[in-house]
Structure formats: structure tokens, C-alpha cells
Amino acid sequence: MKTEKVDKKQAILDAAEKLFCETGYEGTSTRQIAKESGANMAMINYYFGSKEGVFVEIMNERIAGFASQLKIINEDKISALEKLHKVIEGYVNRIMNNTAFHKMMHRELSLTQRPEMYDKIKDAMSQNMQLIDRIITGGIEDGSFNKVDVRMVIATIMGTITNIVIAPHKVMSCSNFDLNNPKDKKIIKERAIAHLQDLTTVYLTTKR
Amino acid sequence: MKTEKVDKKQAILDAAEKLFCETGYEGTSTRQIAKESGANMAMINYYFGSKEGVFVEIMNERIAGFASQLKIINEDKISALEKLHKVIEGYVNRIMNNTAFHKMMHRELSLTQRPEMYDKIKDAMSQNMQLIDRIITGGIEDGSFNKVDVRMVIATIMGTITNIVIAPHKVMSCSNFDLNNPKDKKIIKERAIAHLQDLTTVYLTTKR
DNA sequence: GGAAATTAATCAATCGTTTGATTAATTTTG
DNA sequence: CAAAATTAATCAAACGATTGATTAATTTCC
Numbered sequence: 001m002k003t004e005k006v007d008k009k010q011a012i013l014d015a016a017e018k019l020f021c022e023t024g025y026e027g028t029s030t031r032q033i034a035k036e037s038g039a040n041m042a043m044i045n046y047y048f049g050s051k052e053g054v055f056v057e058i059m060n061e062r063i064a065g066f067a068s069q070l071k072i073i074n075e076d077k078i079s080a081l082e083k084l085h086k087v088i089e090g091y092v093n094r095i096m097n098n099t100a101f102h103k104m105m106h107r108e109l110s111l112t113q114r115p116e117m118y119d120k121i122k123d124a125m126s127q128n129m130q131l132i133d134r135i136i137t138g139g140i141e142d143g144s145f146n147k148v149d150v151r152m153v154i155a156t157i158m159g160t161i162t163n164i165v166i167a168p169h170k171v172m173s174c175s176n177f178d179l180n181n182p183k184d185k186k187i188i189k190e191r192a193i194a195h196l197q198d199l200t201t202v203y204l205t206t207k208r
Numbered sequence: 209m210k211t212e213k214v215d216k217k218q219a220i221l222d223a224a225e226k227l228f229c230e231t232g233y234e235g236t237s238t239r240q241i242a243k244e245s246g247a248n249m250a251m252i253n254y255y256f257g258s259k260e261g262v263f264v265e266i267m268n269e270r271i272a273g274f275a276s277q278l279k280i281i282n283e284d285k286i287s288a289l290e291k292l293h294k295v296i297e298g299y300v301n302r303i304m305n306n307t308a309f310h311k312m313m314h315r316e317l318s319l320t321q322r323p324e325m326y327d328k329i330k331d332a333m334s335q336n337m338q339l340i341d342r343i344i345t346g347g348i349e350d351g352s353f354n355k356v357d358v359r360m361v362i363a364t365i366m367g368t369i370t371n372i373v374i375a376p377h378k379v380m381s382c383s384n385f386d387l388n389n390p391k392d393k394k395i396i397k398e399r400a401i402a403h404l405q406d407l408t409t410v411y412l413t414t415k416r
Numbered sequence: 417g418g419a420a421a422t423t424a425a426t427c428a429a430t431c432g433t434t435t436g437a438t439t440a441a442t443t444t445t446g
Numbered sequence: 447c448a449a450a451a452t453t454a455a456t457c458a459a460a461c462g463a464t465t466g467a468t469t470a471a472t473t474t475c476c
Binding site for chain 2: 024122
Binding site: 237238239249250252253258259 | 434
């Protein structure tokens with residue numbers, strides 16, 4: 001059959017990412033990956049060397065795409081508050097459009113058994129964190145922001161988004177609700193952005 | 209020998225909780241649990257029926273202790289803001305004093321493979337969430353709080369704490385820093401409480 | 417034809433669980 | 447009280463199944 005010219009290598013990556021997200025790294029077997037991707041088991045080691053090789057490849061792929069998005073914002077000639085609002089919008093969109101992967105990343109961050117992966121995720125996150133840090137610190141220095149605990153504010157911004165992704169039932173009490181449903185996701189996304197922008201505006205710029 | 213009268217059953221629970229927190233449920237073998245607890249492997253099934261039985265027992269134990277702490281607060285004759293501040297203080301303390309378990313709980317929440325456990329955690333969290341919901345809603349109704357997206361504010365409070373626990377490096381940039389170190393933990397706890405209390409005060413009560 | 421891709425079959429290791437036997441403690445019985 | 451019966455706790459060994467990985471043979475493609 002000549003009709004199906006699919007890239008087995010990519011099929012393995014896609015299947016593995018899906019399974020790792022759903023059932024975790026240890027909870028996913030190479031046989032499951034093979035079956036889900038339609039590839040032979042040996043193909044996994046043929047292309048990636050090992051199960052962990054697949055995992056590392058997935059993480060590297062994603063993290064690479066992570067880095068090159070938000071940097072431009074900080075160079076715009078706009079106020080610190082506008083920068084922060086843009087970052088929030090971009091951050092919420094990116095995470096909410098990749099909820100499964102974001103869950104997996106946080107799961108990996110809470111484990112101590114793959115230190116190299118932990119450090120890799122930590123470093124990737126640190127870039128975003130430092131960007132936000134510079135924006136808020138800049139705002140404080142030019143007097144447009146109140147003096148606040150910058151790192152805690154960052155934890156609040158990132159934590160809020162993560163919390164919505166991992167425990168969406170906290171936000172939407174209605175039971176028939178699905179973050180995978182595009183319509184539901186759009187609603188949550190807009191609410192999250194509106195909330196975080198409002199919160200930061202009030203907290204950072206209210207004179208007191 | 210009468211000196212060492214250790215409860216093997218409890219020893220298994222303790223060892224299992226430690227290992228589950230460190231390396232995850234799938235990442236922990238029954239042989240590890242047996243070795244760590246000093247019990248024979250068969251004891252695990254003898255007392256708990258299965259590996260999952262151990263896990264369920266741990267979660268039930270913890271969640272039971274979870275529920276019965278914060279309820280009293282809402283009955284105090286104090287303002288909504290004071291109630292909220294008390295809840296924040298209690299919540300931060302409880303989570304920061306059980307960081308390993310809290311990590312494990314969130315990890316479990318991000319997996320789809322043990323639905324009963326997911327529901328159990330969700331329900332346990334919902335109790336706390338509803339308490340905070342009532343406090344904030346009450347404050348809005350009596351005019352002392354601004355009209356806000358209540359569920360999003362809750363996500364912010366809980367998300368901030370979780371974020372600090374799972375990714376403490378975001379808060380403390382210094383590398384030689386450990387949440388297990390009581391002195392460091394105390395500092396972080398106080399910063400987290402101060403930040404969240406300040407944040408909620410400004411956001412909920414600033415006239416605008 | 418030969419390199420790359422793919423396959424079925426197989427490997428040792430480890431998984432969670434079960435077994436049958438043994439010891440220690442408790443209860444029952446005469 | 448003491449012998450007998452019962453129960454609970456513990457153990458080493460083994461179970462079948464599954465794990466990630468590898469082999470050697472075959473097919474595909476340029």
C-alpha cells in the first residue's frame with residue numbers, strides 16, 4: 001500500500017507524548033507507544049535509543065518552541081503595565097493551548113528521580129520568570145508600580161494559570177465541562193486573562 | 209526482645225508515602241516499600257490487599273485530617289477579610305508543613321488513570337474551595353468586597369501556594385536553599401502569607 | 417545492489433501478587 | 447492451671463505477566 005506515507009518517527013513522538021501526558025512516564029509502556037503509533041516496538045529504540053530517549057526528545061522539542069515567543073514583548077516601547085498584560089495574555093494562551101503537556105511538565109517537576117529533566121524544565125521556566133521579573137522590577141523602578149514581593153507576584157501569575165489547567169473543576173462548578181472542548185476553553189481563557197490583568201493592575205498600580 | 213515493638217503496618221504506610229512522594233506511584237515498587245519499611249513483601253498484601261490498597265489508605269488518612277481544620281473559622285464573628293486572612297494563614301501552614309504529600313496529591317490530580325482517586329482528591333479540595341467561596345461571596349454581598357470573579361480569586365490563592373511548593377526555585381533565586389530546611393521554610397511561609405494577605409486586601413477592598 | 421527501514425521473536429530483569437510453612441500470641445476447653 | 451485449639455503475624459520462595467531492550471531476518475526504497 002503506497003497511499004499512506006506517514007513518518008513513523010513522528011508518529012512515535014506523537015503517540016508517546018499523548019500517553020506520557022495521560023498516564024505518566026512510568027505508567028506508559030513501550031508496547032503501548034508502539035501500538036498507539038502503529039510502529040513496531042523495535043522502532044522506538046531504533047530511532048531514539050530508549051524509552052527515556054523518546055521522553056527527552058519530546059521535552060526538548062517543546063521547550064525549544066517555548067523560549068522563542070515572549071522575548072519580543074520586553075523591547076516594545078510601552079508601559080510596564082501594558083507589557084505585563086501582554087505577557088499574561090501570551091502565557092495563558094500558550095499554556096491553555098497545550099494543557100496536556102503542561103500537566104506533564106508539572107508532574108515531572110514534582111518528581112526527584114530524573115534530575116536532568118528537572119533542571120531542564122526549571123531552566124526553561126526561569127527564562128519566562130526572569131522576563132516577568134524584569135518587567136515588574138522596571139515598573140517599580142520607574143515609579144509606576146508599587147513596591148511588592150516580585151517573586152511572589154510571579155508565583156501568583158504562574159500558579160493561577162497552572163491551577164486552572166490542573167484543577168479546572170475549581171473554576172467551573174458545572175460538571176459537564178471540558179477543557180478540551182474549544183468553546184469551553186475559549187471561555188476559561190478569556191476569564192483567566194481578564195482576571196489576571198485586573199488583579200495585577202489593581203495590586204501593582206493602586207496608590208496606597 | 210521486648211524493646212522494639214514497632215507497628216509493621218504503620219511502617220509500611222510511612223515508607224510507602226515517602227516513596228510515592230519521591231518517585232511516584234508507578235515509579236515505586238512493592239519491593240522498595242518492603243525494604244524501606246523493613247517488612248516482608250507479603251505483608252503489603254496481607255494488610256492492604258494490594259499496592260493500590262496502600263495508596264488509597266494513605267490518601268484517605270491524609271484527607272480525613274484535611275477536612276476537620278478550617279471549618280471553625282467561618283463561624284467566627286469577624287469580618288470577611290479577617291476570615292479570609294485566617295484561612296490563608298491556615299492553608300499555607302498546612303500545605304507547607306506537608307509539601308511532599310501535597311506534591312503527590314497534585315501529581316495524582318494531573319493523571320487520568322485512577323479516576324476514583326481523582327474524584328476523592330477533587331472532593332476533598334472542593335470542601336476548602338467552597339469555604340473560601342462562601343467567605344468571599346459573603347464579603348461581596350455585605351458590600352465590604354468588590355465584585356470579582358470569585359472562582360478565579362480562589363484559583364489564585366490556591367495556585368500561588370501550590371506553585372511555591374512545587375517550584376520553590378521561582379521564589380528563592382539563591383541555589384543553596386531547601387524547603388525541607390525548617391529555617392528556610394519558615395521564611396517562605398511568612399512571605400507567602402504576607403503576600404497573599406496583602407494581595408487579597410488590596411484587590412478585594414480597594415475602592416475603584 | 418545496498419543502505420535504510422521494518423518486522424517477529426526473544427532476551428534477562430523486574431513487576432505485583434500468591435503460596436505454603438512457621439512462629440508467636442491468644443482463646444478455648446477440660 | 448495447663449493442654450489443646452485457634453488466630454494473627456511473618457517469612458522465603460515462587461508465580462505468571464510485563465517490562466525495556468536486543469537480535470537476526472526480512473522488506474522497502476533509491
